[in-house]
Amino acid sequence: MALRLYIETATTNCSVCIADDDEILYFKEENDKNYSHSEKLHVFIKEACQTAKITPNDLAAIVVGKGPGSYTGLRIGVSTAKGLCFASDISLIAIETLEILAQSIKITDGVIVSLLDARRMEVYASVFDTTYKQIRATKATIITEDAFADYLAKGKVHFIGNGAEKCKDIIIHENAVFYDEVYFPSAKHMIPLGMERHAKNEVEDVAYFEPYYLKDFVVTKPKPKKK
Numbered sequence: 001m002a003l004r005l006y007i008e009t010a011t012t013n014c015s016v017c018i019a020d021d022d023e024i025l026y027f028k029e030e031n032d033k034n035y036s037h038s039e040k041l042h043v044f045i046k047e048a049c050q051t052a053k054i055t056p057n058d059l060a061a062i063v064v065g066k067g068p069g070s071y072t073g074l075r076i077g078v079s080t081a082k083g084l085c086f087a088s089d090i091s092l093i094a095i096e097t098l099e100i101l102a103q104s105i106k107i108t109d110g111v112i113v114s115l116l117d118a119r120r121m122e123v124y125a126s127v128f129d130t131t132y133k134q135i136r137a138t139k140a141t142i143i144t145e146d147a148f149a150d151y152l153a154k155g156k157v158h159f160i161g162n163g164a165e166k167c168k169d170i171i172i173h174e175n176a177v178f179y180d181e182v183y184f185p186s187a188k189h190m191i192p193l194g195m196e197r198h199a200k201n202e203v204e205d206v207a208y209f210e211p212y213y214l215k216d217f218v219v220t221k222p223k224p225k226k227k
Contacts, residue, residue: 103132
């Protein structure tokens with residue numbers, strides 16, 4: 001058995017979990033459109049340790065969602081995870097956000113398309129088969145009626161994530177299935193992935209690890225106020 005702390009902050013959902021292998025000892029998440037992760041994350045982690053009656057030194061690994069997603073959310077989550085790893089000499093494991101999101105549902109046919117909202121009609125998208133194997137790498141995608149036509153022609157396509165909302169009125173196909181209740185990645189769905197990565201010793205170099213932003217951060221200047 002091994003204790004692991006799971007942190008997922010790539011979206012507006014601040015999510016924390018502690019599990020002893022697959023036994024959840026603490027789980028809490030809160031979705032806030034204002035991205036109040038800097039205020040909540042450390043509180044959740046402190047509560048998690050108190051509830052599980054452990055200290056960070058008891059952890060075998062910290063598992064963090066690495067992106068893509070919100071620049072602010074990712075910076076907060078990854079910097080917190082790295083700080084704890086440095087302080088307690090703990091292994092760091094990183095998992096792609098869209099892979100975490102895919103774990104939210106189970107399917108027996110077709111594919112899962114994990115989608116996170118980006119700008120305008122763009123999403124971050126990745127495709128997984130029934131065993132959660134990634135069959136199309138994560139990339140920024142413009143939503144059009146033909147965006148996932150190849151998969152729709154072959155069978156059911158299960159669209160999940162907050163980016164799926166953009167697809168509903170554009171991708172109209174009998175094989176398209178939308179999950180309104182599956183909106184954000186959650187720390188509790190990181191558990192099987194964290195256990196697998198840890199067993200294979202797929203850990204990050206804490207000193208050099210950076211979030212997977214996918215796209216460069218763009219700073220826009222505010223428009224001048226009219227006099």
